[in-house]
Amino acid sequence: MDVSPSNTKFILLWLLCSIMMFNSVMCKVPCNEKDMNILLNFKNGVIDPSGMLSSWTWFTELDCCEWTGIMCDNITGRVTQLNLPCHANHPSVFVVGDTPDDKSHCLTGELSLSLLKLEFLSYLDFSNNNFKSVKYDSMGSQNCNGLSKGNSSKLQYLDLSYNYDILIDNLRWISCLSSLQYLNLGGILLHKEIDWLQSVSKLPSLLELHLQSCQLQNIYPSLQYANFTSLQVLDLAENDFISELPTWLFNLSCDISHIDLSQNHFRGKLPTTLLNIRSIKSLLLSANYNLQGPIPDWIGQLEQLQELDLSYNSFSGPIPTNLGNLSSLIELNFLSNHLNGKFPESLGQLSNLEILRLAENSLTGIVSEKNLLSLSNLKHFSLSSPSLVYDFDPEWVPPFQLQGTWLGFVSGKLPSWLFTQSSLKTLTIEHSSASFEPLDKFWNFSAQLDYFSLTNNTINGDMSNVLINSKFAWLNSNNLRGGLPQLSPNVSLLNLCNNSLSGPLSPLLCHKMKEKGNLVSLVLSMNNLSGELPNCWMDWKSLIHVDLGGNKLTGKIPHSMTSLSNLLSLHLNVNMFFGEVPTLLENFQNLLILNLGENNFSGAISKWKWQGIKVKALQMRSNQFSGNIPPQICQLSSLMVLDLANNKLSGPVPNCLHNMTALVSDTASVDKFGIRIPVSVNNFIFTLGLNIKGTELPYSNLVHAIDLSSNNISQTMPLEIFMLTRLQSLNLSHNRLVGSIPKDIGNLKQLESIDLSNNRLSGEIPQSMSTLSFLAVLNLSFNNFMGKIPLGTQLQSFTNLSYIGNPQLCGPPLTRNCRHDETTDNTKPMTEDGDDVDRFEVYSCFYMGLGIGFAVGLLGVLSVIYFNRACNHAYFRFLDRFYVTIIQKWNSVY
Numbered sequence: 001m002d003v004s005p006s007n008t009k010f011i012l013l014w015l016l017c018s019i020m021m022f023n024s025v026m027c028k029v030p031c032n033e034k035d036m037n038i039l040l041n042f043k044n045g046v047i048d049p050s051g052m053l054s055s056w057t058w059f060t061e062l063d064c065c066e067w068t069g070i071m072c073d074n075i076t077g078r079v080t081q082l083n084l085p086c087h088a089n090h091p092s093v094f095v096v097g098d099t100p101d102d103k104s105h106c107l108t109g110e111l112s113l114s115l116l117k118l119e120f121l122s123y124l125d126f127s128n129n130n131f132k133s134v135k136y137d138s139m140g141s142q143n144c145n146g147l148s149k150g151n152s153s154k155l156q157y158l159d160l161s162y163n164y165d166i167l168i169d170n171l172r173w174i175s176c177l178s179s180l181q182y183l184n185l186g187g188i189l190l191h192k193e194i195d196w197l198q199s200v201s202k203l204p205s206l207l208e209l210h211l212q213s214c215q216l217q218n219i220y221p222s223l224q225y226a227n228f229t230s231l232q233v234l235d236l237a238e239n240d241f242i243s244e245l246p247t248w249l250f251n252l253s254c255d256i257s258h259i260d261l262s263q264n265h266f267r268g269k270l271p272t273t274l275l276n277i278r279s280i281k282s283l284l285l286s287a288n289y290n291l292q293g294p295i296p297d298w299i300g301q302l303e304q305l306q307e308l309d310l311s312y313n314s315f316s317g318p319i320p321t322n323l324g325n326l327s328s329l330i331e332l333n334f335l336s337n338h339l340n341g342k343f344p345e346s347l348g349q350l351s352n353l354e355i356l357r358l359a360e361n362s363l364t365g366i367v368s369e370k371n372l373l374s375l376s377n378l379k380h381f382s383l384s385s386p387s388l389v390y391d392f393d394p395e396w397v398p399p400f401q402l403q404g405t406w407l408g409f410v411s412g413k414l415p416s417w418l419f420t421q422s423s424l425k426t427l428t429i430e431h432s433s434a435s436f437e438p439l440d441k442f443w444n445f446s447a448q449l450d451y452f453s454l455t456n457n458t459i460n461g462d463m464s465n466v467l468i469n470s471k472f473a474w475l476n477s478n479n480l481r482g483g484l485p486q487l488s489p490n491v492s493l494l495n496l497c498n499n500s501l502s503g504p505l506s507p508l509l510c511h512k513m514k515e516k517g518n519l520v521s522l523v524l525s526m527n528n529l530s531g532e533l534p535n536c537w538m539d540w541k542s543l544i545h546v547d548l549g550g551n552k553l554t555g556k557i558p559h560s561m562t563s564l565s566n567l568l569s570l571h572l573n574v575n576m577f578f579g580e581v582p583t584l585l586e587n588f589q590n591l592l593i594l595n596l597g598e599n600n601f602s603g604a605i606s607k608w609k610w611q612g613i614k615v616k617a618l619q620m621r622s623n624q625f626s627g628n629i630p631p632q633i634c635q636l637s638s639l640m641v642l643d644l645a646n647n648k649l650s651g652p653v654p655n656c657l658h659n660m661t662a663l664v665s666d667t668a669s670v671d672k673f674g675i676r677i678p679v680s681v682n683n684f685i686f687t688l689g690l691n692i693k694g695t696e697l698p699y700s701n702l703v704h705a706i707d708l709s710s711n712n713i714s715q716t717m718p719l720e721i722f723m724l725t726r727l728q729s730l731n732l733s734h735n736r737l738v739g740s741i742p743k744d745i746g747n748l749k750q751l752e753s754i755d756l757s758n759n760r761l762s763g764e765i766p767q768s769m770s771t772l773s774f775l776a777v778l779n780l781s782f783n784n785f786m787g788k789i790p791l792g793t794q795l796q797s798f799t800n801l802s803y804i805g806n807p808q809l810c811g812p813p814l815t816r817n818c819r820h821d822e823t824t825d826n827t828k829p830m831t832e833d834g835d836d837v838d839r840f841e842v843y844s845c846f847y848m849g850l851g852i853g854f855a856v857g858l859l860g861v862l863s864v865i866y867f868n869r870a871c872n873h874a875y876f877r878f879l880d881r882f883y884v885t886i887i888q889k890w891n892s893v894y
């Protein structure tokens, strides 16, 4: 290596520079050769798809101090900084799971910490790249001998955050970086490192520690103190800590100013030791859900406090009045707790306050201008409690100009000061009986808003002359009537579900606009819209979600609708459409949810083209579809919900259902998110989903269901059905099936509901059925089953209604015992319909956000959610966490 060309070049440059030294201030000391070799070595392990490091080569014209991302000391020529974060690209509309941050241009491969041999390196930032691993073993775990010889590391700043695939299983090497002041390993997997605190608390100069979203589990709940001596910022948000708030945190000998423990599973009360940290400016405990007890009075003594976020917890009792003493407060967030009592007027004195969020509590009493009197810097304000009375002076002009506000349960009149808010961009008013009159004035005002959500109010005007101009307009569950409004090209999401709108779709769809429309989601379900689908869909190619369910629409699907090639979800259910639809799937190659249920569509489904379709839910119940169920349907490998009930289908159940791999567990790509499909639209998320009752399952609406009931399906049940081990619901009732239940039914361990009633099935009930431990609904009635019902807690927990109409069946819970002495069973045949469990037509305007609503216990909350890039990875890792994250972000725009 000694006589390498780089050496020669280095000497030449150095000579050249020395000669010119006196003449030119422009001339810099060339980079140190040792440093250059370290950099080139590092580059060997890196995969660099977009040539970010293309300047890193010895034969470049550039000195290594001028390579991309490098900075040197201009006197010694030693490398001091390496600054190579990556910026991910985002399309404006994408399915969150399918299209993660596009990091294809970022650095990947191995990130070798041999870089720390750069003796004068003080700053290292590789954040948000796509590295797959970190190599740190060369550092040596005990003596740090991998570091620069002689003296300890000069590294002060280390940021490797959001390289989501990196896993670090021990952090002992960190303690070698004794000059470290800033450490960010956010988004890196650290769940295997159980002694993280040991390593990081040894760093004597550490000012900021960011270990958010690392899957950390151990917070050392019983440790009395930690050895941090300089720490000011501690970010441990979005980890897996489960305990009370740990003692050591409030017993630090340093002046900590920022603590973020949001989105963990901390529980219990706020400890009085919190008072020890008088230096605290920012205390964030949001979305732990189980922090509880009163908000203590003494919080009013933390005089430096600027930011207090206790949102999404279970705090109860009143808001302490002496919070009004915290004159430095900028943000006070108590959103979604169980706080009661009055809205203290003392808060109205916090003249620095910019953010005040009190919505989703149980406050009582009166709110008036006195509560907001001196809040001249207020920008975001939210308040929503069922028993709170709004009593604002109509003449009051507030000292603030809000950017976002959210009011709930307003009765009487809307506070007139709202209309003085000319900077307002985001407005939610929900669950309110207040009059929005005069509506002209209100719609005029709304034109300035980027986002509004006016859900579950009593707005009752005629919409036919209204022009909607906001990006996101939620007007569901009001009393709106008349024809459809017109849209400006600015509208991305429109929801008018559950109103009394009537007339045709054409005013909205066929009205010519100067510019191209940007509508992504159109929800007009549950109105009285009538007429045929107009042939104007070619102007709306940006649509990915269309829901016209529950209207009086009729006719065939027009040709222009097939131009909606971006469609992910189409609901035409509960209307009076008719005709054949064979090419629908073929034209909607991206479709994930198709709901045609409860119409008069007809034709043989064997004519449909199924190949290459990724559809997850096919809901076609209650139509006139006929013919056999074609074996090609088994090519739908992503299918999770197949509902063909109540049609005119005949022939056997195809014997290839096991090819629908999404219904078979242990498949390589188990889709964690099921049929809840989050779509990001300009950084807001809304969720596509089904209209189903079955979502009581708190965190998993991973619905796996097959319903072929009420057809003319014949022959035996193919064994392949019983290979669908993820199946939660199977309904084959009201057909003409024969044969027996195979013992393989015991494979369907996830089964919660099975209905085989009203067929011609026979034989004994297999013993294996008694092992289905989640079974909550069982209907075997009206068949020819015989013999004894297998014993075991499971099958006896149902009533005799599950078994009646099988004269030869005996044993508990039937009263007929299995000897030949017949007891007379007088039970009358049941009413026809025994299946009410997985009917997919149950309607709700909130269904798009239903999963979110359940996840955080806020059913009424909006379906649109703000989403930011930094939270993306949480999505990939934790379903629940994801929804928490995005719902918080959404609320943060109010």
Ligand SMILES: *[C@@H]1O[C@H](CO)[C@@H](O)[C@H](O)[C@H]1NC(C)=O
Pocket: 074, 075
């Ligand atoms: C070295 O860099 C510093 C900061 O960039 C600058 O202020 C200083 O003038 C430079 N010195 C020389 C000799 O160029």
Ligand SMILES: *[C@@H]1O[C@H](CO)[C@@H](O)[C@H](O)[C@H]1NC(C)=O
Pocket: 149, 150, 151
């Ligand atoms: C190591 O640091 C000490 C003081 O901290 C200094 O005197 C010495 O010169 C340094 N040695 C090297 C090789 O940098």
Ligand SMILES: *[C@@H]1O[C@H](CO)[C@@H](O)[C@H](O)[C@H]1NC(C)=O
Pocket: 197, 198, 201, 202, 225, 226, 227
């Ligand atoms: C704190 O430092 C002391 C002495 O160096 C050590 O014994 C103890 O284990 C350290 N505690 C933690 C939590 O690192």
Ligand SMILES: *[C@@H]1O[C@H](CO)[C@@H](O)[C@H](O)[C@H]1NC(C)=O
Pocket: 224, 225, 247, 251, 273
């Ligand atoms: C706080 O730390 C000190 C040591 O610095 C320890 O003696 C004391 O017990 C700790 N206090 C609590 C409440 O744990």
Ligand SMILES: *[C@@H]1O[C@H](CO)[C@@H](O)[C@H](O)[C@H]1NC(C)=O
Pocket: 300, 321, 322, 323, 324, 325, 346
């Ligand atoms: C704090 O607030 C309470 C109640 O609002 C008040 O009585 C008390 O004087 C205040 N203390 C200080 C130091 O301002």
Ligand SMILES: *[C@@H]1O[C@H](CO)[C@@H](O)[C@H](O)[C@H]1NC(C)=O
Pocket: 409, 430, 431, 432, 433, 456, 859, 860
């Ligand atoms: C709608 O608002 C009323 C109050 O006006 C409330 O009682 C009801 O629970 C709300 N409905 C939903 C679904 O949130």
Ligand SMILES: *[C@@H]1O[C@H](CO)[C@@H](O)[C@H](O)[C@H]1NC(C)=O
Pocket: 438, 440, 441, 444
């Ligand atoms: C609505 O705005 C238009 C134009 O800005 C204005 O002419 C009209 O008077 C306004 N209507 C009301 C009721 O404020």
Ligand SMILES: *[C@@H]1O[C@H](CO)[C@@H](O)[C@H](O)[C@H]1NC(C)=O
Pocket: 469, 488, 489, 490
């Ligand atoms: C769309 O919004 C922009 C500002 O966001 C506004 O200037 C423009 O007038 C709007 N377009 C229409 C047609 O209203």
Ligand SMILES: *[C@@H]1O[C@H](CO)[C@@H](O)[C@H](O)[C@H]1NC(C)=O
Pocket: 631, 632, 634, 635, 656, 659
């Ligand atoms: C089912 O999958 C197997 C291979 O996994 C394939 O050979 C067969 O053709 C498939 N059947 C159908 C009807 O798709």
